[in-house]
Amino acid sequence: MIEPGGVIGILGGGQLGRMTALAAANLGYRCHIFCPEANSPAMQVSSRATVADYDDAAALARFADAVDVVTFEFENVPATAAAVLAKHRAVHPRPEILQICQDRVKEKDFLRAHGVGTTDYRKITNTTDLTEALSTLGASILKTARWGYDGKGQIALKPGDDATAAWARLKTDEAILEARVDFACEISAVLARGIDGAIASYVPVENRHTDGILANTVAPAAIAPSLAARADDIARRIAVALGLVGVLAVEMFVTKSGDVLVNELAPRPHNSGHWTIDACVASQFEQLVRAVCGLPLGSTERYCDAVMTNLIGADVAMWRDAVAEPNAKLHLYGKVDALPGRKMGHVTRLKPRA
Template sequence: MRTIGIIGGGQLGRMLAMAAARLNFRTIILEPQVDCPAAQVANGQIVAAYDDEAALRELADACDVITYEFENVPVGAAELLARTRPVCPPAKALQVSQDRVTEKQFLNGCGIETARFHAIDSQEQLEQALADFSGQGVLKTRRLGYDGKGQRVFKSGADDPAGAYAALGSVPLILESFVPFEREMSIIAARGNDGTIACYDPAENIHRQGILHTSTVPASVNEATTEVARRAATAILAALGYVGVIGVEFFVLADGKLVCNEIAPRVHNSGHWTEAACAVSQFEQHIRAITGLPLSDGARHSDCVMRNLIGDDIDDVPSWLAKPNTLVHLYGKTEARPGRKMGHVTWLK
């Protein structure tokens, strides 16, 4: 096995391509944006839409295994590729994660608790669901939402829901109940094609305006809570027949109980800390998994904090470079926009 195809050309694809190169693999990116961050470090790029069948066949012909860097890859594209090449993670992982209702039903079927929820397909259903949740909850698009986009929060019965269904596009929605959490955490786990599973230590996450701000390791949770997270990740990986790295996000309640928020069938922003604090990062772990190489055990050698550089935060890079025990990773993006992830820094504690 020599060449890896990566669908998606953003920063996650970029870091996967860099990890692949260290292990002597070639990478080809499928991405419609010319000179995308991933293509700047890969061996080649096919400039085409993610559902372009001719381009998908070209990718399959050129590669030995195919992966993806984001969960909104068309399921049909993954299924087409899987007819001739291994696709890791499998198309089933995309199908589950792309719809928030399907995802929660899947998690509940694995014995993993989530927030209560209602599927919403009309303004009338929204108003009925809000009544069930005492006027409170988070309304989200079922598909294609990320980094806080496609959401509306109802904090009390005084919040008027009139027009909310139409305001979010009159598309299938989900209303989730509030979870009285004390903190948020995530765990990064991997499964090899031989069924071997390895988990990294959980990270404690802080979000600002719906976008991850920092991930701190170790998280402020006890070993019992950590073990519950490991077991949940293991159950998810096994149920999906998964190969590769996955991110699983949780709310942590006051008693240490976990409520799963969502899964991400790919390398994950809250796992970037592994690049600085582990011998084998989540990106190399993913490459190892999909190419049949042995997995690392995920052990970390240092405590750390990872912080995203968002928008104009890129102007602070010189000061970050002057700090000791700090890794700076920039994504090759030329235009800084509000809310755009430009890079990240990780400092060892």
Template sequence: MLQRVGIIGGGQLAWMMADAAAKLGIDLIVQTPEKTDPAVAIASETILAPIADAKATAQLAARSDVITFENEFVDLPALTRLAAQGVCFRPALTALEPLLDKYHQRSYLKQLGLPTPDFTAMTIAEVQTLAAPDYPLVLKTRRHGYDGQGTFIVKTAADLDSLVGRLADVPLILEEFVPFERELAVMAARSVDGTIVVYPVVETEQKNQVCHRVFAPAIVDEAVVNQVTTIAERLLTNLQVVGILGIELFLTQSGDVLVNEIAPRTHNSGHYTLDACDTSQFEQQLRAVCGLPLGSPALRCRGAVMVNLLGYETSYRDYQAQRDRLAAIPQAHVHWYGKMEARPGRKLGHVTVLLDDETLQDPSQLQERELAIAQHIESIWYGK
């Protein structure tokens, strides 16, 4: 068993590995740019350096048995040179390579025969020359987009014009706007020996392309679950991933599933697993990269609601009063990331509420209860 895991990235995704690492007897060594980053507080050792600093990653490798990722904002060519010197990355860099650039990612999905929205690579100038754009359009930066950054829903010519200066020199992907019925997501992991486990399919709700709510499990037909599971298994197998993937999907009004984006790591849509599943996504990632048997992804409750606690002001508060009220909700689990500064849209924590009420047998009743819980959490947090 590998016992020293290096993590490139020190945000909340690395921070949430702490309990699993302690349980499994694993030391976490983190490469992250700021001493105030969440994972610094739980790491055995910290290398303070930018994520893409390959020299710092070489130091990380010298102290670790294996290196994994909290985010994908890396210098892949530089890491490839380290891999050639024997550094062990899991997932392997060959698995990351087709996923880091959104155009390459979509092209890879198409190559595998997996369904996606229509797409093409374009510059903002080329988009402007389209004879009759079919608004709304979706524009995404090909690299470094997350939490709504780098994704633009363009509804009018005026919207497009307003982006010209901002995106003049940025490689983009233009994709069709999908009038989806719901957004879905799934976490799936693959071990060194090729074993694959797939978590329950969940429904996500986004605002301004940022995840606000997750409902587990998604109340969808078995045929939809089977489509999602097949997509996850094909991706993990073809990429030969050792680790965990987060897969975001659209469910269309005709019942078809389209792959939206893939994250080669733990993911916000899987935070509910910390409290609701036999094995959290964070423990699963560590199990996979350390060569341990994968754990059960099964839910241990009827359902779960996860709500992100997003910043809504610029402040240096700890929001303790609101956190205390949230913790008083029955079956609530509050996870506070310990960030020093709040600003609008910043992820400061999340709350998961478990549902075990045996009277909630009807799916519509469960949905109604979950929605009421999500609204109650948000009324406490946002004060409205």
């Protein structure tokens, strides 16, 4: 167990690292952020920082020496960096999980191998693959296998579309083509799993996206209890299959026929779990800290229902209204430039439970 006073090393300096560092501070831990950009959102609230590239072996070695445990705040940290660190320090979740979750093909192969339902998909490495797959899958979405987020690196296609042009536009050597799901709604299940294998899950939530970016999360999702239980069970099974220590978010589609298909995994705190900061006994960020330090997990019970709204790009100007609203909790990430599509903060509106 790493006791309060210990140092948690975090790969990545974005808002997820920031909110993890704030939760860590509440429990008396210090955080050391490793990230290529100076003055990142996480660094602004952490006691130590290393500004270096993820392939800087000397910087990684010094970082490993300076921390008691390592975690990461987004899955696009090179898995090689996590693997190098794992030789010196415990890394949670383990680097093999990063390898699976940062490659959409590997991730879906993993899910299928463990009997988890997903939409139909094909691995694509050239125009011929794409033409063939498109004629089989019909209306679909072409996604880069790696490095995509917030809907980036995705092209919607239908049979008859120009496969050569689409492939050239994606600028990648490996992609996935996924059959488009005509979903009733999108939900996610967020849970934490401790070093001892104990799991604590939050109630499944509904996610609404605009232009591929999460706009709102409604907690809890307005779905039948049996469906919520199924989503929870799927997420638990995946966490066990991964051998995860940390936090896992499972994004899912609920189809119009009532099926649950897994869309993607995030082995870290997730945007759809931000509401837990203000509405639950222990937030997803506190759970990550507890899990990687070997503390017992906290309670995921919620005090109230909540709706989380992302402040994206120029939306951040709404902070003036949000800060004056009685039941709204405002979170800003300390980012300077409100670029289009950039997550600048979020507001959680709390609703007393009926």
